[in-house]
Amino acid sequence: MLLPMKLVAFLFLPPLLFVQSLDPPLNDDVLGLIAFKAGLVDPLSRLTSWNEEDNVACKWVGVKCDLTTNRVTELILDGFSLSGHIGRSLARLQSLTLLQLSRNNFSGHISPNLAQIPSLEVLDLSDNTLSGSIPEELFQQCGELKAISLAKNSLTGPLPQSLSSCSNLQRLNLSLNCLSGQLLPGLWSLTSLRFLALSDNFFEGDVPGGVEALSDLRVISLRNNNLVGLLPENLGNCLMLKSVDFSGNYFRGALPLSMRKLELCRYLDVSMNSLTGEFPGWVGEMRSLEFLYISGNNFSGRVPSALGNLQSLKELNMSRNRFLGGLPESFGGCVNFNVVDFGHNSFSGNLPSWLFVLDLESASLSGNRYSGSITFPASWSQSFQSLEALDLSSNALTGVIPAAIGNFSRLQALNLSHNSLVGSIPASIGELNTTCVLDVSNNRLSGSIPPEVGRVVSLQQLRLESNMLSGAIPTEIGNCSSLTSLVLSQNNLTGHVPGSVTNLTNLEVLDLSFNNLSGSLPKELTNLSHLVWFNVSFNDLEGELPVGGFFNTIPSSSVIGNPSLCGSIVKQSCPGVHPKPLVLNPNSSVSNHGPLPPNLRHKRIVLSISSLVAIGAAVFIALGVVTVSILNVHVRTSMAQSAAAFTLSGGDDFSPSHDTEANYGKLVMFSGEADFATGAQSLLNKNCELGRGGFGAVYRTELRGGRPVAIKKLNTTSLTKCQEDFEREVETLGKIRHQNLVTLEGYYWTPSLQLLINEYVSAGSLHKHLQDGGDDSCLTWQQRFNIILGTAKGLAHLHRMNVIHYNMKSSNVLIDVSGDPKVGDFGLAQLLPAFDRYILSSKVQSALGYTAAEFACQTVKITDKCDVYGFGVLTLEVLTGKRPVEYMEDDVVVLSDMVREALDEGRIEECIDKKLKGGYPMEEAISIVKLGLICASQVPSSRPDMDEVIRILELIQTSSEKEEMES
Template sequence: MLCYRLTDFHPEMLVLFKLLPVLLFFPLLLVQSLDPAFNDDVLGLIVFKAGLTDPLSRLTSWNEEDDSACNWVGVRCDQDTNRVSELILDGFSLSGHLGRSLIRLQFLRVLQLSRNNFSGSVNPILAQIPSLQVIDLTENSLSGFIPEELFQQCGSLNSISLAKNNLTGSIPPSLSSCSNLERLNFSSNRLSGQLPSGLWSLSSLRLLDLSDNLLEGEIPRGIESLYNLRAINLRRNNFVGWLPENIGNCLLLKSVDFGENYFTGTLPLSMRKLSVCRYLDASRNLLTGEFPDWIGEMRSLEFLDLSVNNFSGRMATTVGNLQSLKQVNLSSNRFVGSLPESFGNCVNLKVLDVGQNLFSGNLPSWVFKLALESVSLSANRYSGTISFPAPLLQSYQSLELLDLSSNALTGGVPSAIGNFSRLQALNISRNSLAGSIPASVGELNTTSVLDMSHNQLSGSIPAEIGGAVSLQELRLESNFLTGAIPADIGNCSSLTSLVLSRNNLSGPVPVAIASLSNLELLDLSFNNLSGSLPKELTNLSHLDTFNASFNHLQGELPVGGFFNTIPLSSVIGNPSLCGSIVKHSCPAVHPKPLVLNPNSSVSNHGPLSPNLRHKRIVLSVSSLVAIGAAVFIAVGVVTVSILNMHARTSMARSAAAFTFSGGDDFSPSHDTEANYGKLVMFSGEVDFVTGAQSLLNKDCELGRGGFGAVYRTELQGGRSIAIKKLNTTSLVKCQEDFEREVKKLGKIRHQNLVALEGYYWTPSLQLLINEYISGGSLHKHLHDRESAGCLTWQQRFKIILGTAKGLAHLHQLNVIHYNMKSTNVLMDFSGEPKVGDFGLARLLPALDRYILSSKIQSALGYMAPEFACQTVKITEKCDVYGFGVLTLEVLTGRRPVEYMEDDVVVLCDMVREALDEGRIEECIDKKLEGKYPMEEAIPVVKLGLICASQVPSNRPDMEEVIRILELIQCPTESQEELE
């Protein structure tokens, strides 16, 4: 007899077991019902409910004893047929799977299950509901592929949203058969692959949202066929190439978002036809060209964001035609000149951000005449003074954020600053402002951030500062402020950051600071503060950063609270401070008693006389041991030197065994080759200064890699060369093939490639003789702590561009490097990079890629993923991948893979995540200390990421890389400012 457990059955079979009593009385229900079809709806929904978890009991009204579902919560019926037409369960907190039971709802038109926790895959059974028009599964936990079958019978479907799930795979090509589809939203998933060209056949489409996925490749042609399209959003994907050329033919478009991709080229000219477009976002791409004159024809535009691109030139005056404009963001480009006065015609403008450009001249006066809410002109070249010309300035009642930082502004801080009654953040740092801080800052009672740091402000901090009661962050560091810290600052009870360092402040640290209970950062370093630190500071329970170093503080350090764990660096430079942290006993603590030498024969009751002091110098046992050890070491050194001299003499005799040949004819000396091997120098230089003994001398070893060790030696003229001993002897081709490939590599010459100058051959030993590069490897410059100095931004850009040129030259000659990494990029005396170790795989026979990858396993993190796939061809694109990783390594100063105690950090993943979250500046090498142009850094980061794409076809070739890098580079004058 067969026995079954309930767990052996399919979940829906278990539901049928539960419904067995209902099914037994099913005939009776049919008699009681006017239309037997009613029970299809009831049964379908009851089975659907049985497979769900309903933590809020929202479905309690669903009763299997009812003969109609029309009165149930979330259920709507058609008035003519009384069949279920809509199932709307948005935000019910339901969980479970989308079971097959929904197929019973054959008259269902709307299925809305958004904002729940449904899991599993999207059930293709939904395609068998012929009347279904709307599918909304937004914001659930669905996973897996979107099934191809879902769209094979979708003639009635006009809206589908699978947004905010965990779906993977590509967009099914069958989607093109949904000819009536008007709304398509697959955003915020992990969809990948390229857009199917059939997407443009959906001529009824009004909304297309594929944002926040992993889609890639170029946008297919034909978008102009979507003549009903109102909104398109492809934001935050990995698309490349040019923006759709004919997008302007979609005349009804009101919203266009192509932001955060890798698009290149300019804005399509056809966009000028989008006269009803209100929203245009092409930010965070690699777009170039000038600000288009035709932008003024997009008269309905309300939102314009072209930030973080490579746009250049002057702003077009036609921007003044955009009188509906409310928000403009042109930051992080290379715009020059001044903002056009016609901007003053944009009377509805609320937000203006043109930071991190090359704008110059005086601050535009119209900025403060409009009723703006947020203004950022930071990191430009504005000069002159800050002035607010009109007493009835509209901005006084509207402005909430004003950022004028990092310019060349002079003059004082206007006292009218206090008139901004709604100001929440004011940043005028990193200018050349002088004079005193006006007392009117106390009137900024809505301001949470006030930053006047890095200026030339003098005078004292006004006591009125205590009136700015909403302050959370106050930064006044790096000025010439004098006087005492006002006790009134204690009234700013919301302060979390107080930075007053690098001024000339004097007097004591006010006890009132201890009342700032929310304080997290307190920096008073590099001032002239005196007195003792208030013991009440230990009550600051949220404080995690404290610095009072380099002042004239004295007395005992407080004990308790954060003072128990602060580092010495927090209080260093205060000679009169005492306590355990500074390892200086306070006066109240008695010094340790004097302990005399117990072995002395002199009485301990009196001091030694001068004569006895000279006579009683006795060597201790430890001293004798040390002296003996030193003698032993000296003898050892002499012995080793004698042995070395003997070894060198022996090796010098063997130098004659090498056969030399010069020039390109590769002619051997036959009488000695069979016994001793063959040495060929392409240049004709044949003698080594010290003979063969330096060829493989351990003391001359420069480094080791996947293909062998490298040694340094000298030719007779004193010129150094680098000799690579191949450790792949068992894999090297026969002598004829080896020499043929070496000859090809020896003819490659480029300023960014290490020249191969010769070789040595025996069946058991192969040496490659290379140009010697004195500056060491790029890896050493980036990661060796003992390496002198830090690479500047200009040096790093030069390294990236030079490396790209070297690789491009190799690829023109059909040579694949195979082993691209920072240890194989060498630096010459002028800072020019030279790529070495190229083409070494050509010296080996045809290898299985797994053998080859094992030979270069030291390149972990640089290796393209196709090395792990037997069916994918290895091409130049694997070098492009390694170059992309190397680019990110140069920018961040971090290794491609870093092993933490309980985690592994992959550089590409870390940088991509930071870029997606808009915090890329956190990844740039901290050694640069912010001395780099963000308008160059972000595009180079993006270029590195696209070169390190997982899909080889998405990576550009090296010639394209060079063109993009040359477009990214800033004008010379902006570089000089950063040096």
């Protein structure tokens, strides 16, 4: 790209001589902006008005000038979709007071040259992709700076010490980055500060004392960090505070007494911490409170009635604590209540009398011990017009569902499940025109399903299972065209499956099992292209099963218990139907001609598609061993050279220069301590080795305080990205937090050695428990179910964060001391320089039997469905205790093929792990086996996503719990 001559001259002029070299001086602004533009990509052509031939820039888009001097005073390019680097040329705008470049795609580091703009008052670079640390120089000349926002970037490292010198700073927003280290005590010297947001980073340690010096502070947010200790004792002396957010940390103890003085505070969030004791009644003195969130703590005792004095309160969330007794009647005076959540405590007695009197939009009292009936006001209530979500599930409520339920004209979600409600479903539910979720499952409801349900056209989930409903499925249900989940199982329904069900083209889950349905299934069910779960088992259905699409992959257990059904799935030919040509089903090793003789079964398994994929993968991996071994020779040499230079102390980023970093390395800890008890030597000690995998060896070591961590020493050094890319990927993975995922706590980098510092999970891998543990460590049925469900939740969270694991196997699922699973080694493929199937197959997908078929096909896109495949195989491994692929003397036995055949032949009990302690419920086992086989389908589009898997597992779980309660 050829640059204009003026711009070329500008780029080579020394900064100090610039003003003297141009005539007139205001061209500093023109050429500074033209140079800035030259380094940008402007996909929407928003900067076309920027012309280097102009003498002034005052008419350019995004530019404002002083009317007297024509010097640029404001540059506002918010949301222009620009990309590129923020170069030093902007430092030429010496009269600039406001620089706003937010909501673009700027990358690279923050230029310290911005500090050379002496008049700058507002700097907003938020919502970009800036990386690296915040330069110390940025705040060394910040006398005029009043507001700075660097939020929503990928900045790393500690807060710069120079920040403490910005005495005029009023607003500071550094949230949603990857900043780490401890909070600066010097923050409290910024006495002009009104707004402080450091949320969603990795700050650690205690909050330093002295916050009371910020007498003008209005907003403080330290949400979602790793802060510990007590809440700031003198926080209440900041009398001007209107918003306080300390949620998502590890604070302990009680609320500081000084907070009762915060009479202007409107927003208080201390949820998701470890606060204890009785919740203080003096909070009722904070009369301006509108939003109060204390969920996910360990508060106990009764809710103080003084909270009813909070007349301005709009939202209150006290869920997931240890409160007991009844909710105070004084809440009836909180006339501004919109949203309340008291779920998952130990509240008891009748539902509070004010629940349906106030003008609520959302109310949840689920997971408590409430009894008695659901009673609506005798006269008209404002709640009928306002309530959008009502959750009273998992209590001990009795009586009927009131007919007045239909008066809730705006209700979007109604959950009354897991109670003891009786009577019929009122026809008035047809008036719920806006309802998307209706769940009255696991009660004692009787009568028929009212045809008025067909008028709820917005319905997406309808769950009526585990009741005593009778009569026919109303044909009107076909009008609910938005339905994705229809679960009517475990009732006494009769009649035909209405053909109108085939109109539900969005349906993903259809469960009609355990009823008394008769007649034939509509053949048009094959048109339901989104189905991932279908079950009509244990009815009285007859005739030919649907053929084609999803129905070619369902196991016979989905239709078992219907002796008059015919078709290839149940291996019973239909009268008058000629045998069809044999078609190879890529999802099954079972032919359409019934079971083979025992002496031929092993040969068929050997020639199954899954076997061929496994054998092919083995050959593919073997071809890579030579190349990988050569690479590892270089890696081991590099490791040996770097071991002596590996020094860990203090937890700082000790890389003051490039040379220093090359010699000593860079340590970044996202959470916890950063000082290792025994230094590098323990990492290189074979006695500390926990295991080895495709990416490297794992060692156990301890931090100075005695807390153990697991350190993975990567042996793909020559394959990993450059330092900047490596750090960005690792820091992204470090922000992923979930109770079923192993926490990445930090990393260490040198050009020849990279370490990942992980949470240490003490009980070992799932593989060890299943394959190497012996009879003494055998898992119970409930433990296995919890492992499957927890693994699904962890994997689903990864997929929601757009991270593919690529390496789902039992050795990458760790078990903590409470028996809960934690998925580890996720996203390591992101550290490779590019997506390479050969490297993934040889390094990552090293466990035979877990590899999805699409890895062998270069033309098929790799998606998160490859993880679903691995999860399906892992599920079967948990149930059977068998390895995914086992080699006999002359056979290769693939687990999924063996289980599918046993299921179709009605002998699934032969496959369940014989070491299983305490027995198991056969129906539940069959359901999970079916789910595992669906997930392990050879066709990616036939596999459900992980959120759907969780929903199905929870359906299985609730059905089992209901049976236990009734037995």
